[in-house]
Amino acid sequence: MSLAAAAPATESRSASRWPAHRQRAFIFWAALVALLLSFCTVSIMTLVELRNDTWQRAANSARSLALAQSLEISRRFQIYDSVLRSIAQAAGDDAFTQIDWISQQAVLFDGALVDSALADIIVADATGRVRWSRRGGVGAETNISDTPYFQAQRAAIRNGLLISRPLVLHGRAPDMVVAISRGLETRDGSFDGLVTALVRLDLFEHIMSGATLGPNDVVNLVSEDGIFLARSPSLPGIVGRDVSSVPDASLFLSAPPEGFTSRSQFDHIQRIFSAVHLRDMPLLLSVGLSEDDIFASWNRRAQTIGLVLCLLAGMTLFLAFQIRREFRRRIETENTLRSSEEQYRLLADHSTDLIIRLDAEMNRRYVSPAALRFLGYEPDEMLDQNARTLIHSDDWPIVLRIADNARQAVGGTEDCYRLRRRDGSYIWVEGRYSYVPSDGGFIAVLRDITKRRMVEAKLAAAHAELTALVNTDPLTGLSNRRHFDEMLLDLAAKGDGAPVSLLMMDIDRFKLFNDTYGHPEGDRCLRAVAGAMRTAMESENAVPARIGGEEMALILPGRTLAQAQIVAERIRATVEALAIPHAGNETNGAIVTLSIGCAERPCQADVLEPLIGEADQMLYEAKRTGRNRVASRLILRKAQPLPAAPTDYPQREAVERFRVLKLANGREELDTLAKHVADLLKMPVGFISLYDRNEVELVGRHNITLATSSKDASFCRYAVQAQEPMVVADLSIDPRFAQNPFVTCDRGARFYAAAPMIDPRSGEAIGAVSVCHHQPYYLFGAEERAILSAFARMAMQGMD
Template identity: 30%
Template sequence: MNAWLIWKARTTEFQQVTVSTTNLTRAVSHQMNAMFSEVGHVLDSLGYELERADITPDRMQQLQPVLVNQVATIDQVHGLFVYDATGRWIAHSEPTAYPNANNSDRAYFIHHRDNISKRWHVGAPILSRSTKVWVIPVSRRIDDADGRFAGVVLATVRLDYVLRLMGDFDIGRHGAIALIQDDGTIMARLPFAQEDMGKSIDGSPLYAILRAQRVGTTETRSPVDGVQRLVSFQHLQDHPLLMAVAVAEDDLLQDWKTSSILQSGWILALCVLIGVAGSRIVALVRLRWRTELSLHQAHHELERVNAQLAELARNDGLTGLANRRHFDQQFDLAFRQSVRHDRPLALIMIDVDFFKRYNDVYGHPEGDRCLQQVAQAIRAAVRRPGDFVARYGGEEMAVLLPDTDDAGATIVAETIRKAVLALDIPHEGHALGRVSISAGIAARSASGSETTSVDLLKRADRALYAAKAAGRNSVAMLQPTEEAADIGER
């Protein structure tokens, strides 16, 4: 009976740690994916600009401060570089000039020279020749107007930044956490050892498991240091990389071993000292109570994590605002409460002016960044706890204002319009020369005539069309009896 209880406790301990390491791996993977994607978007933006215009010495000189500014604003980036088709440095963020520098021998340069894809390439860690700092190269190919290889744009990610991110997570005294390429090359690992950088685990039993599954957990011996660990892993969504989080079995089973020894000792004492059986039973009950309390706490922690994941599913991944599905639910609830309690309700529909032109001029990565800035400005302007901001679709946003009449909604809409204009985002496709928004307001009075939320939504949408018809960068509001004419381009 005692052996069964001990084994059951060991199984329970493994199950709890498996759940914890799986959740930890998911969190680290999402963080790493977002970090490398941010760097990739910067490369896409630079590559797009370089391919749009001739690469001349004057233009490269103008590009220099842009690269320096980008490095200053993105923590993980150590340097930005532009190489021509021969590998010669033509622009960079370094403070020192390198007139004879050439990187045509680097693996990432050869990769882009021999492959026509413009997808981001994440290379094995290297020691920077210019700064003597360990970095991870992230690069993109540049083509000329005829589609021929014209060079490479490179961002170097500080290895110490990646290690700091991984170091924020508790993996135990003998645990390990690693960023690995899909081909088995170690990119970064804690505990850190310089000789592990660029080392391959290809051919090991662990790599065979990592290669066969996108997500999973396994018990295996490390091909790096030989320690037996419980390993949870997950491949990154947008990059040929994976994260592995490993907890050493010695750390994992330490509490279980201690508990098992104590439990066996008490049972032996009960057999020998029957006269003190009562006190020993109490100790065993207390031990079991602690175990059940730990299980209860682990259950609540799992529920909390699941609730966080559910919250992520309700938000728009680009802007961080509520998504359309969440908005529809909140709008229907707010409208029914407005009718039931005879309280006013206002809806503001917002559209970024000439956004299609913006994408055509600046490209979709910059378009995404524009939407993020506009969303932040709207969220900052809507401050009451009960107010609700969502991305309705594309470049269209929605603001729901309970207990707000048309006058109050107009004030909020004007505040949003001015806040977006104050962002001063350049827009060559707009007569204003910068990004602006148009807003349409529909407010339901305490005894409004709208019978459904759809009626209020349609009126707000018609008001938005009216704002655009009035020349854009404006706010319009229609009463229930008013109609708005159709307009052409939104």
């Protein structure tokens, strides 16, 4: 075989070695380029066709307009020609020569056409002397023999109607006219003169200006020898100009019917022209339409089509690149998948986790070798069986939920459940399910977590024990203050509006108990009281707590105030029934007793402060009014008003001595004291009241104008009669004061606290140091009561 013969075979083998993906890429890009070229070709051909159509329509429009204009101008020339014929006929009549000149003038012109465009009509003899003129005033010296139109008629009499070049009227500035003339003949046919009509050229401009044209369009009237007669729009200096030698003049003079394109020598505008010959006239009329105006719409359309074509081409290229990239990705993905499948098989066969392939009916289609170690089954033994066969019956709903979450692509696609081993025991597994959309099945990856669950159970037990230790008071076994606060916060966070009641309890005179019997007995007393609380509770969700010292509390979710009072009374009675000796509590039978305050509020975000504040206020009220009792709004509503204390002699004497010692020099000192106590306790109103025989007098005032009030309406009478400090967190909900005029008025008092002023000599209460606020206030505690009592003692200084 020769070298030349071997070369093609070598090239063929080289081509066959061209990779398949390169062949596909070449075919793809070749098809894309062919598609884009076809788009461009079709678009260009369409635009060319549209341009040709636009040009042809413009040429047709120009020709139609030129024909219409030429007909109008021809009609006018025919009218003038008929006038000339009638005058020529009259002048050649034998009878015409027999009359005088004036009559001849009348015969010739009296019946002639009246037209402003006719500058004059003249009749001249063979020598050129003007014999008659419609304007009159013909002199013997008037001769037109030297005019081109006279000489043309004399030289070629048989030419009939002749049209001259533009002329300027004698003595009439730039008034341009054209002479239309007909020759006169003698009987033997020789030249005998002419009759001429001088027609103003602005007549033709007026006719041509009536055409509907664009701003750059033009209408021209030109003689056949290339002389401009008129133009619309007019152009200075163009009338009378010879344009037979300019470029494209032959096109204008030949007037091709299909139209032509030419650029004007005067304004340099490219136009589409159509020219027509006037009938029986040596004139041509041409109409030129500006190409810029004609093709403006075509240009916009061409630009739009070009832009759209570019966008389409760009989008096509963009999509092509995206498709090619996706092709490459698919090829890479297929290669990766093949590799991944091999790796997956390798990992599945050697993984410590159990991998199971499930179909849409949860039947096993693949089980990894780890099944033998997990469950004691060979993988083949588990195939084509439903997954439910080995899952604990209680845990099957968990598996269904995991599968449903995986199918819907939401969270929760893993959880823990139990599987049965071959020996019947159960192990805990953590299962993660992945949905396979192609067949609706799942891939489950199971991990043995039995040991972890055992550790978690131990940790949970330890955590529960630790939580109990953290939340429990070690002495009484009740919840501690931390757990108490957490429970109240949880109830407030629920915000469901359900009622929640709170009992605040205090062992009466417990400090004396500790001082008398010692702290070990005090601890035993606290444990006994806590046990009584648990015995008297009726609700499982009630939370008993020791919140500090001898103070205890009970949270009653879902209980109304009336129900809480029953529980409180049962607790009080149970503690009283213990009959624990307490020598310091003689007024209550010398045994351990409880004072309990009750409050209720609906569960909502701002429940804590008013609930604890009211319960604490009611507890204080129970202790203030004798201890070993339950106090609440409902109980206070049923309580009878305190009887008015008799104004006996010792009290009257103490009141009078106070007046003498404290009020003799004015009230400035007491006003200052009232201001100090209000400022120290951050209250807007402070006052010192004197409990007199018939009324209550305010002898020291700060931010209050009231001077006296009746004893029945006074707040301080409860503090004076009980000789104990008094606190009312919200006067509007306290049944003793809710209808008090000082509460129901505009900006009435809502909070009140008072400490009685005790006379050091007689021990009688003669008044009180008080503070008020226009808003409820629940944070007035033991420290604030002590401050108020200290100011009450200061007010009585000097009375001993």
